[in-house]
Amino acid sequence: MTETASHGPLTGLRVLEIGHFVAAPFCTRVLGDLGADIIKIEPPAGDPVRQWGAQIDGNSLWWSIHGRNKRSVTVNLKAPGASDLVLALAARCDAVVENFRPGQLERLGLGDAIMRSARPDLVIAHISGYGQDGPYRDRAAFGVIGEAIGGLRYLTDHEPGTTDLPPVRVGVSIGDSLAGLYAAFGIVSAVWQRDRAAGDGKGRTMDVALSEAVLSMTEGMLPEYAALGKVRQPTGSRIPTAAPSSAYPCSDGKWILIAANSEPLFARLSRLIGRPELPQEQRFANNRMRVANVVELDELIGSWTRSLPVDQIERKLNDADIPSTRVYSAAECAADPQFRHRGMVREVDDRLFGKVLHLGIVPHVPDDPGKIRWAGPAVGEHTDEVLSDILGMQPAEIAAMRREGVI
Template sequence: MSVSNEPLLRELRVLELGHFIAAPFCTRVLADLGADVIKVEPPGGDPVRGWGMQANGQSIWWSVHGRNKRCVTLDVRKPEGREIVLDLVKRCDVVVENFRPGQLEKWGLGPDQLAEARPGIVLVRISGYGQTGPDAHKSGFGVIGEAKGGLRYLGGYPKNVTDLPPPRAGVSLGDSVAGLYGAVGALAAVLDQRSTGAKEARVIDVALGEAVLSLLEGALPEYGLTGKIREPMGSAINTAAPTNAYPCKDGTWLLIAANSDPLFAALCRVMGKPGLADDPRFKDNRGRVEHMAELDAIIAEWTRTLTPREALEQLEAANIPATKIYTIADVASDQQFRARHMV
């Protein structure tokens, strides 16, 4: 069977009326899949052009943020800019924006105007709180969505460990997750429009906080049914063990996820403690979670005698999921990332 090397979304054209992260992330995903993305930037350019480290006077981050896109500078607040946008819309399947709700309408670029220019247009709207509800008017960034959606709390330190605030992830998870939902929604809406021939605008309404909330597994129904709030666990989780970060002798950290009975038994053999799997405290997951601190101390005692490479040779030979916690330098040199052209 022959496989085409043509980009999957080669027949999709997208107009980006976005800035900062969420909407540009959404369109970047579509562009990477072959969509023709036209990015509208304000006079002076997207703010991200000036963010982060610079090389040759250019933002390095921008090379990721703006890749595979065609860019045009327009002042959409002016009538002539609005008319050019509507003319571009006539040739597009999707419009993606992440302004505060109501801003497009103020510019005369709301769903009705877009659908008049291009019947059946798909409009992806990414905002802090969504297009409706009592908080819709509020501004929000990814970090606000992460806090509002509960992730920042869960990513904090266990109680009584420190009085430091819950740390942020180091990247804009809220924006990126919302952008992914926007891309999925756009493709679903395009499929529907092409199958039905609908002429009205299809609006995909994505809220940063809701996108993050969707990642919280069973935390919400757990609270609804039991009244219990899932608490921060640091580098562990309160549902399975052992799955944690353990110190190595070179000061780096090794993540081991041996949280099933067969994997735990294999880990015990690797550590030279096969009898540990039959210890009444650790013989099943419930017991291992209950005695997590004792178990983690035993595993850490073993990992402290080894470098990550030495530990991983033994763990991988036993098919136990494990990895060193990577820095970006580790990522850049990783053979798997390189083999799959991620780096």
Template sequence: MAQDGGQGLPLAGLKIVELGHYIAGPFATRLLADLGAEVIKVEPPEGDPIRGWGSRHNGHPVWFSIHARNKLSVTLNLKDAADRARLLKLCARADALVENFRPGFLERIGLGPEVLHAGNPRLVIARVSGFGQDGPYRDKPAFGSIGEAMGGLRHLTATPGVTEHAPPRCGVSISDDLAGMYAALAVAAACWGLKGNPEARGRIIDVDLVGSVFSLMEGMLPEYGLTGAVRQPAGSAILTAAPTNTYLCADGKWLCIGGNSDPIFRRLCDAIGRPGMAADPRFADNRGRCANMAEIDGEIGRWTRTLPAAEAEAVLEAADIPCSRLYDMRDCAEDPHFQARQTVMQVEDPLIGETLLHPAAPFRFDGVAPRDMVRWTGPAVGAHNHHVFSELLGEKNDG
């Protein structure tokens, strides 16, 4: 794939240095790179530790093909004074820096915001960490699971009434990804804030994993503040809307059904052969349905257990009722809607030497085909040392 710099994409021309490792920082820059920014990923000589995660093919990590797509990779040893000077030169030519070291690390190696801004006063600096750059937990170590636990999410994933099993994680590194999304949004906003104002200085952005998860807790904080009530796990139901749940079908598969508006509920009752439920005054509105959730779910569940999941889904779709079987990755990859929208696309990865399936960028722009946003796949460690150090920085050799 041509490394075209993202022409035609909204962030084309924006230059970002990534000092990210593992997930959160690199996920932020992956989003920015998908949007057309030129991202220079700075790795230690041995590479980002994430290169050792997940499955490998032909000796190369498959996940990294996505995780570092559209990025340039250079190697620097931040313990070496000459390489730190190189990094300062890169940052002097960049619009933003994204880092997710533990708080204080950059300051300890002489690369804190004051030093970076001395070389480039307009540099936007995004700092992603477990607990943030201040506060009593600032220096505690954290990974994504800690963000889920302390941010309130893991409490909600428990099975109601079950205490002998630990509440499960959601299956992906959701707190890292959330923090990365917020960091990407904040970088774009901060860069926009510099536009047209030559006197403006670059902002320092502070994003933490715990706060990113906590921001998703909907109305739970004001509910607690007003009444002292702590929302408890609801399993696959939604406590504030009914019926919305996941129901077992005759073939042992699960069907998610969202019937929680008044007209949809009436159609649902007809579709499952229970028209009398729609006429029951107890179920006339969402508040009443939430109060009688168990009875409604029982009736729906009795119906779903009479049909295989695909047949039950077809009946409900014919009645225009939101529903879906629970997809695994095979289902996603083979679904015609995913394919038609290029949500799943085939991408040539020259490093791995195979055609891989990649997820599309999660945003669409008119005039840009989704596959054109994946300009190249995750590169080898230091693949762009010569280009960046010799051509961009003007060094006589790339060391």
């Protein structure tokens, strides 16, 4: 594939994915969004994500996004000769990312040392539940468990004593996606050091653990515990240190998020809800007092929001210039004028579904935007192209490998 034009800052970077499910494919999705050439090694049965979530005729819509910009190459990793094929591809890639269980690629003849014998300066990113060493190395990696070990599940809950319901899952595979994003960051960091003029030319290894990617988000939780014995607690819909800031119910059952935790904003909100005297009352006189009396305060705000449907509440808050929004479901995300303006919600052609609504590219690079070159491909759609263009294989050789069950 000759690159004739830039399609993002990673144009010219080639990455081999030996992955499945969420984390490694999320890593290559964000790399591909910024222009990298992604070669995805896929078993003949395909990545299981092709059947995850809502489907049309057995094809998942998620895959349209998750597989976009990738070239799918079918390889049966257990077939004799398969590892040679993968090594030949790795030799022509800048980086490899994988998320098998620690040690599994090594057992398939694709350990780090062997891959580096194919290309000494290869960057290798491993993604796993708990890391490539240590006492938990061999534990099965489930996203929800890594999130709980990383401390996030505990914090995603109502205040202690509020309910008997369990703490909730974030609602998306946040731990897997975080691990994938950190892996992408690590890969690009490593190729920068390798490829720059003053760099060292070395291939580095990244060892990304899902539980660690999650723990890295926990702000001051660890030092506050160690120094003060303070176990950080969930605060439900609120922010622990500012009030009012919460989600409030409207008369039509929708939720409105209001963040009026500064003096001028709280004064405006108080007037809007017909209680202009509140900022003068001692219990709400400043942020500290409002946090201390937040249950009363939220009840007053909630009794106003419950009196009207979300459309009207939202309009009144906007007119008063109070930071707020209805809580967006998929419907509101899809229709949002800002997302549409910025291409963050956009139509994409998909070979299976026609026009499909995709989320856009992050980060937005106005002078060199990445591109959604194609939606999730068919299993093995690019096998012949990649083997021919990158490895220079002849049709007869490719046919032979196919007969032997390697591809």
